[in-house]
Every structure is written in structure tokens, then in C-alpha cells.
Amino acid sequence: MRCEQMRENLDAYLSRELPFENRREIARHLENCPECAADLAARTRLRQQLRAAVRATSVPSGLETKVRGAVRAEAVRPRTGLWAVAAAAAIVIIMTGVGILRKQASPEDAILQKTSGPLAAVLKVGLIDHLHCAVFRKYPRTPAPPRQLSAELGPQFAELAPLIQAKLPGGSYIIEAHHCTARGRLYTHFILEDGGKLVSLILTPRQSGEAMGGSIYQTGVDRFQVVGFESHSYLVYVISDMDATGNLQLSAGLAPTVRLYLAAHTG
Amino acid sequence: MVFSRRPRTDEFEKAAIPHLSELYRTAARLLGDSAKAEDVVQETYLQAWRSFDRFESGTNCRAWLFKILVNTVHHHRRKGFNLRLVKDSEEVLQQAVAPAAPIPEQITEGEILRALDGLPVDYRAAVLLADVEEFSYKEIAGLLDVPIGTVMSRLSRGRRLLRDRLAELARSYGIGQEGGR
Numbered sequence: 001m002r003c004e005q006m007r008e009n010l011d012a013y014l015s016r017e018l019p020f021e022n023r024r025e026i027a028r029h030l031e032n033c034p035e036c037a038a039d040l041a042a043r044t045r046l047r048q049q050l051r052a053a054v055r056a057t058s059v060p061s062g063l064e065t066k067v068r069g070a071v072r073a074e075a076v077r078p079r080t081g082l083w084a085v086a087a088a089a090a091i092v093i094i095m096t097g098v099g100i101l102r103k104q105a106s107p108e109d110a111i112l113q114k115t116s117g118p119l120a121a122v123l124k125v126g127l128i129d130h131l132h133c134a135v136f137r138k139y140p141r142t143p144a145p146p147r148q149l150s151a152e153l154g155p156q157f158a159e160l161a162p163l164i165q166a167k168l169p170g171g172s173y174i175i176e177a178h179h180c181t182a183r184g185r186l187y188t189h190f191i192l193e194d195g196g197k198l199v200s201l202i203l204t205p206r207q208s209g210e211a212m213g214g215s216i217y218q219t220g221v222d223r224f225q226v227v228g229f230e231s232h233s234y235l236v237y238v239i240s241d242m243d244a245t246g247n248l249q250l251s252a253g254l255a256p257t258v259r260l261y262l263a264a265h266t267g
Numbered sequence: 268m269v270f271s272r273r274p275r276t277d278e279f280e281k282a283a284i285p286h287l288s289e290l291y292r293t294a295a296r297l298l299g300d301s302a303k304a305e306d307v308v309q310e311t312y313l314q315a316w317r318s319f320d321r322f323e324s325g326t327n328c329r330a331w332l333f334k335i336l337v338n339t340v341h342h343h344r345r346k347g348f349n350l351r352l353v354k355d356s357e358e359v360l361q362q363a364v365a366p367a368a369p370i371p372e373q374i375t376e377g378e379i380l381r382a383l384d385g386l387p388v389d390y391r392a393a394v395l396l397a398d399v400e401e402f403s404y405k406e407i408a409g410l411l412d413v414p415i416g417t418v419m420s421r422l423s424r425g426r427r428l429l430r431d432r433l434a435e436l437a438r439s440y441g442i443g444q445e446g447g448r
Contacts, residue, residue: 008423011426017404046430049374049376053377053379054296054383057295059288060301067284071276071279071280072276074316
């Protein structure tokens with residue numbers, strides 16, 4: 001029995017993951033038990049063989065050059081291509097003020113700088129994540145399997161996914177859901193596909209100084225429509241490249257579900 | 268809000284390129300396809316570059332790159348076929364606590380890799396990250412976005428399955444047939 005318990009811990013011992021006391025106990029046991037010592041030697045050998053086998057994989061010639069080339073191409077691309085796109089885009093700004101585009105801004109920043117003013121700042125919180133995660137990181141536009149969603153969302157938000165799916169119009173579905181971080185802030189992010197449009201439903205814990213009261217706010221920034229509201233210590237956003245009416249209708253459909261869920265699942 | 272300037276590519280390359288071979292070999296073992304692994308590594312570097320202005324220098328660049336790699340592999344796998352892991356079945360649990368079997372000493376690298384590639388992907392990822400890339404259990408929990416207890420159980424089962432597969436091989440060589448442990 002004692003040996004069996006020891007052996008369960010031998011791999012963690014090898015990985016130096018055991019507390020000092022347990023390490024010492026195992027070391028003492030190994031001195032007096034040739035069988036366990038042999039088992040440890042076998043595990044050590046296997047690990048060395050495994051490491052050597054995997055590390056023997058050689059990197060294809062040319063991969064490093066390809067990677068460097070891709071990064072350099074990407075480094076120059078946004079300043080030319082996306083600037084042209086940004087300049088050509090019909091820019092709708094309902095909120096106050098127009099940010100001035102600066103040369104060094106990334107494509108995300110270029111869009112974010114088009115918002116300003118105190119209320120715009122709170123709506124920008126959601127837009128940051130939509131741009132960072134949904135727009136500039138491309139996800140395959142296929143429905144995500146429900147089990148996948150539960151696994152990604154964890155216990156607190158797992159049950160929200162089917163409730164959202166149930167509220168979506170026909171032909172719309174969740175393509176991705178996860179927790180993510182953008183600019184140091186944690187978001188819970190559902191990415192939806194709605195008739196060819198990319199939609200984000202974003203939740204993030206409200207921080208001090210951020211408030212939208214009981215109202216639903218709407219703004220248009222660049223090609224994006226942003227709806228934001230506050231619910232149970234969270235800021236909630238629906239952001240898409242739909243038109244303003246479409247985005248607001250979708251938000252109105254989702255808001256009660258999200259509010260009820262947050263009421264039941266937040267302290 | 269202060270917007271940082273885009274960092275220079277040479278700074279990025281200096282920090283990130285040294286990890287290319289580790290990232291590639293991990294991707295190759297997780298995807299089982301060298302061409303896909305190349306694509307995923309390239310995508311990983313692009314993602315990393317795009318968020319490099321938010322990467323805090325002095326923090327662990329290797330872990331940051333592996334985190335992006337793991338996510339990219341995950342999305343890549345989903346594109347074709349959902350291979351989210353086998354259930355933690357009773358059978359696997361039983362195997363995990365069964366006594367150790369002998370492993371052939373004359374085993375080849377090819378045989379080890381075949382046995383490794385046969386593990387369910389979540390177990391394979393845990394074993395690769397811990398036993399080959401030598402991340403701590405805590406770091407792996409962060410990379411895979413799972414609790415540390417899950418890392419420990421995947422490792423325990425993954426290592427166990429690997430030993431069992433190699434022990435089967437041993438039996439085929441005629442080792443350990445007299446009922447030895």
C-alpha cells in the first residue's frame with residue numbers, strides 16, 4: 001500500500017512538483033525500497049527518451065525565413081492597406097468628438113481613436129474587445145458545438161450560451177465563446193454570426209467610474225454599431241457591423257436574458 | 268487612454284524567434300501533420316506580433332508564445348474536426364491506478380512518438396508541456412486554461428497510457444511475459 005502511494009507520486013516527484021516534506025518522505029522511502037527505486041529509474045529513463053524523441057523533430061528548412069517574412073509583411077501592411085480602408089469607410093460618429101488618426105496607431109487603435117467623450121469611453125471598453133478578439137482574430141464561421149462552449153466558458157457562464165442561442169433569430173448562431181483579455185481587462189465574449197454579419201456579445205465586470213445607469217446606449221464608430229448597458233456589476237455590449245436598427249433589435253432581444261442570468265449568477 | 272507605438276520587428280524577432288523549434292515540435296505532435304504545424308506556427312507568430320505592443324517585456328515570452336500556440340492549435344483543429352477529448356471513462360481511471368508494466372529499454376524514437384501520438388490530444392498536450400517542454404503544472408494550467416487539478420489528472424492518465432502502450436510493445440518483444448510487474 002505504501003509503495004502504491006509512493007508510486008502515484010513518483011512522476012510529480014520527478015517534475016519537482018511536490019512540497020518539501022513529501023519529497024523528503026519519498027527520498028527516504030527510495031533509499032530502502034529497491035522496487036520503487038527501480039520504478040523511478042524506469043520513469044526517469046522514459047522521460048529522457050520521450051524528451052529526446054520529441055526534441056529530435058527538426059524544424060523544416062525555410063520555416064524561420066517564412067515566419068520572419070510574414071511578420072515583416074504584417075508590420076508594414078496595416079499602415080498602408082488599412083489606412084486606405086479606414087479613409088474610404090463611411091464613418092458614422094454619433095458620439096461627441098472625432099479622434100484624429102495618428103500615423104503610429106494600429107488598425108484597432110485607429111478605430112478606437114474615433115470615439116471620445118466620457119460616455120464614449122465606457123462604450124469603448126466593449127469595442128476594444130470586439131476589435132481585438134472578433135475582428136482582427138479570425139474565427140471559422142461555423143456553429144460551435146455546445147459542449148465546446150460550456151468547456152470554454154466555465155461554470156459561471158456555461159449555461160448562458162444555450163439561453164443566448166435560444167434568443168437568436170433563425171440562421172444565427174454562436175461561433176465562439178470564451179474568456180479573453182484585452183488591454184489588461186477580462187472579458188467574457190460570445191462571437192455570433194448573424195446573416196453574414198459578425199456580432200460580439202461582451203460582458204466585463206464594471207470598474208469604478210464606469211456607469212451607464214439604467215439606460216441602453218447606442219453609438220456608431222467606423223463601420224461598427226455599439227450598444228451598451230449596465231447590469232448587476234457588469235457592463236454588457238452588443239457590437240456588430242449590422243446597421244443601427246438591426247444591432248439595436250438584436251440587443252433588445254438579448255438584454256433581458258443577459259440581465260436575468262447575471263441577476264441569478266452574480267453575487 | 269494612451270496608445271503605445273508599434274514595437275519594432277527586430278525587437279520582436281529577438282525575443283520570439285529563439286522559441287521557433289519548441290513551438291514547431293509541439294504543434295507537430297499535437298496536430299500530427301507537419302504542414303499544418305508550419306501553418307499554425309506561422310499564425311502563432313503573426314498573432315504574437317499583433318499583440319506584441321501589449322506584451323510586457325520582462326515577463327515570460329516563452330509561456331506567452333506557447334499560450335498563443337495552444338489557442339491557435341485549438342482553433343485549427345476545430346476547423347476540420349472536433350476532437351475535443353474522450354470522456355474520463357472508468358476504464359481510463361482504472362488504467363491510471365493499475366500497477367506499472369515494464370517498458371522496453373531498446374525502444375526507438377519512432378516507437379515512442381507513435382505511442383505519444385496515439386494519446387488523446389488533451390493528455391498528449393499535458394504530457395508534452397510538462398515532460399518535454401518542462402513547464403510547471405501551474406504554468407500548464409494557465410496555458411490550457413484549466414484548473415491545476417485537471418492538469419494533474421490529464422498528466423497522470425496521459426503518462427499512464429503512454430507507459431501502457433510502450434509496455435504492449437515490450438510484450439511484443441517478449442519482455443515481461445512471465446507476469447512480472
